[in-house]
Amino acid sequence: MLELYQFELSQYSEKVRLILDFKGLEYRKIEVTPGVGQLELFRLTGQRQVPVLKDGNQYIADSTEIAKYLERKYPDRPIIPSDPKQRAVCLLIEEWADESIGIKSRKALFGALSQSENYRKSLLPMATPDLVKTLVGVVPNDVLRVLGFGVGYGPDVVKSAEEDLKQDLEVLCLLLAESPYLVGDQPTLADLAVAGLSILLKFPDKPYLELPATLKGKGIPGLGDNIAYQSFFDWRDRLYVQYRKPITQVSTIGSTPTSIQID
Structure with missing residues (x-):
């Protein structure tokens, strides 16, 4: 069975999960513990970043490379058009989404976390002890903003990302105003990438992710709750209803992440 080494709240991991579900492929999620788990991942694959897909004895890193691998190895329900022009547009949008929505949503999310104690506590893994949640919650917002400078997420960077x-x-709302999909009349990698990468902007309100109930359907203030972008999130949610398997669905094997084991 396919195995996905992931972070549950990684937008790039979600992009791959949506592709796997769209193709109807069964897989097991393996949650990588930040730090020690990444060291074990490095031992297995030679790099520390998720997502990483394991297929038999083969490890494939990077969400784009995983998508291309799945398209070659499991060609049923194709996600990359055969028409040259549509193929080019699809790959162009996917690359843009990775570099824009994927990266900038993390910066915008950091800005939201530095302003809301409850928001950052809610984003901790569900198994986090209450004491740890309390300690995270009492970290002053100003301290987090200072830490943001240290990792390149100062207020100006966050504002620019937003x-x-x-x-x-x-732009996405305009593209989708008179078309059901971003490229052609069928979902492609462009749609799946944009939809999956958008989860940090606004979390789905149905059980696709291991999320506290208080976060379902919630998003970054000014982005996820802005009525001007509602048509995009409505489109995203319809795509999820059609193709993303809820974690409660019996047919999704290994829907609850298994933590990576450190030898």
């Missing part, structure tokens, strides 16, 4: 994402969402 403004760019507003433009991105506006």
